[in-house]
Amino acid sequence: MPEGPSVKRFQLRCSPFVGQTVTKVGGHTRQMNPDDLKSLTLWDTQIHGKNVFLAFGTIQEVVPCCGNASPGPSECRPPVPETATRGDNSLLLRMEGDAHQPQCHLLEEPEVNELPLLTDNAARQPRKWLRFHFGLYGSIRANEFARASKANKRGDWRDPIPRLILHFSSGGFLVFYNCRIYQCSSPTAQPATDILNPEFDREQALEALCKATPVCYTLLDQRHFSGLGNIIKNEVLYLAKIHPLSLGSLLPPSALKSLVDHAIQFSLEWLNSKLHGCGLHPQIYGKDKCPMGHEVMKGAFGPVDGLKRLTWWCRQCQLEVLPEEIHSI
Ligand SMILES: [Zn+2]
Structure with a gap:
């Protein structure tokens, strides 16, 4: 899609x-x-x-x-x-x-x-x-x-x-x-949640991400990140060095902010490269190795009652934050 x-x-x-x-x-x-x-x-x-x-x-x-x-x-x-x-x-x-x-x-x-x-x-x-x-x-x-x-x-x-x-x-x-x-009867445009719109509301996006839900589920939720699809999800999680199944509530605000920044930046760059007639060169999506040469993991993740989407991630570049690590800090 x-x-x-x-x-x-x-x-x-x-x-x-x-x-x-x-x-x-x-x-x-x-x-x-x-x-x-x-x-x-x-x-x-x-x-x-x-x-x-x-x-x-x-x-x-x-x-x-x-x-x-x-x-x-x-x-x-x-x-x-x-x-x-x-x-x-x-x-x-x-x-x-x-x-x-x-x-x-x-x-x-x-x-x-x-x-x-x-x-x-x-x-x-x-x-x-x-x-x-x-x-x-x-x-x-x-x-x-x-x-x-x-x-x-x-x-x-x-x-x-x-x-x-x-x-x-x-x-x-x-x-x-x-x-x-x-x-x-009318377009249902909501610029505040549209990832490519200049009025995209970063604060609202951060609020959605900081819930106790795997961030890879929230990124694909079109109510919060309209226009963000599976390719963008995989790429920006890699760029922000966040494990797809990390719970947003366990991640520091700086990590979530980095994720939102990457989501906006990546989407705009992809659009511009399309307008140039250039293709996308993913770093992790569909890859066997990450740019650092590490083996890439692959799994189908999604909410219990929702669609499971193929997800690629690097175990070395994208460390998962586990609840016990938070308690021990
Ligand atoms: Zn790696």
């Missing part, structure tokens, strides 16, 4: 189409009727953790910033990259800037009590929000289709089948693969 950095890249592929109208649809899904999106305009794209949200509406609700049309009483905002306030992201900022092709920006969604002021019936229609949640090989591609990278078990080179294809007025198109599509 794609992790936060991959899903962020999917969202960035959708952003250039904001302000454009869907002219033709395709794909095979029973989760929605693609025809419902025909003639609608893509209003907005949002991301929360491993979900991309797209908002569609009628063309009357999009007002150009430049040109003859009056923007009316609502504010017309310049695009502000989400990562503008986050650390060393010059590449990301540059790429996002390039990606914002449309010269149209969206009106703020009207408050309910402002609706009577609108005279255009079309503008009263609510946004249609779709949530995309990706499976193991799920993706969004822009202006290209995925091609088979290897033959299937029967020896056929069959290209993946798109769930949804959206052709836009510019002539470009988006293709959605291996994802579940849900209609929803």
Whole structure:
């Protein structure tokens, strides 16, 4: 399943189409009727953790910033990259800037009590929000289709089948693969828990981590670390030199802080390397030896009532803190 950095890249592929109208649809899904999106305009794209949200509406609700049309009483905002306030992201900022092709920006969604002021019936229609949640090989591609990278078990080179294809007025198109599509009333974005969001709340994350629960369970809890997946979990535990099954309550605050810092840093670096077209070079995930040359252990860990996830760790680099060691200090 794609992790936060991959899903962020999917969202960035959708952003250039904001302000454009869907002219033709395709794909095979029973989760929605693609025809419902025909003639609608893509209003907005949002991301929360491993979900991309797209908002569609009628063309009357999009007002150009430049040109003859009056923007009316609502504010017309310049695009502000989400990562503008986050650390060393010059590449990301540059790429996002390039990606914002449309010269149209969206009106703020009207408050309910402002609706009577609108005279255009079309503008009263609510946004249609779709949530995309990706499976193991799920993706969004822009202006290209995925091609088979290897033959299937029967020896056929069959290209993946798109769930949804959206052709836009510019002539470009988006293709959605291996994802579940849900209609929803609004995006459930909570920036404070989104590992890639500049508003990610470190204090809240530390509170979640310091419980008497193995830290490798808490890191994968999307309520606290949305977008953090199994690869990031393994890598940041190694970087912070913490054993996956260490109870958060037994670790010193400095170790937990280091873990949160590594989680944010690693996720951003992974995103930036994706935007450069570079792959990930894990230090511990899927490895037999750690970078120090030690043998790597492997096990499936997860809560009693939850999913068990493969975990790699080094017994020498990531010492487990046991309760008796704490009492003897
Ligand atoms: Zn090691």
